Amino acid sequence: MSRISVRGFAVASATAVTAVGSVVGVASGSVAQNNDAEATASGTTLLADIPAGQQAQVQTASLTQQAETMAIAADASAKKDAEEAARKAAAETAVAKKQEAAEKAAKAEKEAKERAEAKAAASRSAVRDASDIAVQSSYSVADVQAIARQLVPADQFQCFSNIVDHESSWNYRADNPTSDAYGLVQALPGSKMASAGADWMTNPATQIKWGLGYMNDRYGSPCGAWNFWQANNWY
Incomplete structure (x- = not known):
């Protein structure tokens, strides 16, 4: 089971309770308006139809499922953000390395030119006067x-x-x-x-x-x- 935060569980719990309340409320209203109508369609189970000892388990399972779904979505978002940050960092590193290499090449070229000029000047000079x-x-x-x-x-x-x-x-x-x-x-x-x-x-x-x-x-x-x-x- 995925680990979820307290906040995530609270949100999931509120959502589940609201959903359950809506189901029960609708069912109750329907009974009040038409006592002769069937409370639910065939195959539908209301929370009230579940034995009292099992209702807590059903609610917990529902909350857990919702919390896991939210955690998965949060993990996917965090992973996407991390990948984007990694790509950005790699691009910045590549630019920095390229600039450093260019600076080193320019420095080496300058030094080589200076050495060549010094050598040429020395070569042009007379050994003795x-x-x-x-x-x-x-x-x-x-x-x-x-x-x-x-x-x-x-x-x-x-x-x-x-x-x-x-x-x-x-x-x-x-x-x-x-x-x-x-x-x-x-x-x-x-x-x-x-x-x-x-x-x-x-x-x-x-x-x-x-x-x-x-x-x-x-x-x-x-x-x-x-x-x-x-x-x-x-x-």
Whole structure:
């Protein structure tokens, strides 16, 4: 038997008593109006026809049945409310998790971008300043390449070297007779390199400093410049 509340039982009891009272009242009124008529139809049992010792049991059974019906309805309503609350909570949790995942992804993307930018900036920067390189009266190809390795980031050196190979074959005094291009990176005109140092005509370190800055500013890096050079045969 389902458990019912005191309030539910009271309501059920009141309903049952009212129903029984109505039946008895109608039956009594009918007898008063027509003493010759039969009190009930065949097969119908009035509460008064039930032995006094069993009336309480009948009333209790009726009240119990009504109380159980009400309890079942209340349980169904409570279950429906609980299911709706659970669905709502699950939806809110899903939205919160999705938002959290989006925030984490955005943060990770931002951090990755910052790391990439920092790495690129470090790559574009010279390992040493040109002014740190001792000045000589003349330089061999090996000397110039050694200087370049000190000034150009290691991961960009090969690209830088490829360009210099094609432009001047590592001759820091290379002078193009058909233009004003000059030096290792064939700056056009060569006087542009004065921004890196007044000794741009004779100091390969000054030329390398200027060339590295040019490649970084125009193409992002020596490798960016080399990619462009391969596609166009100039940079």
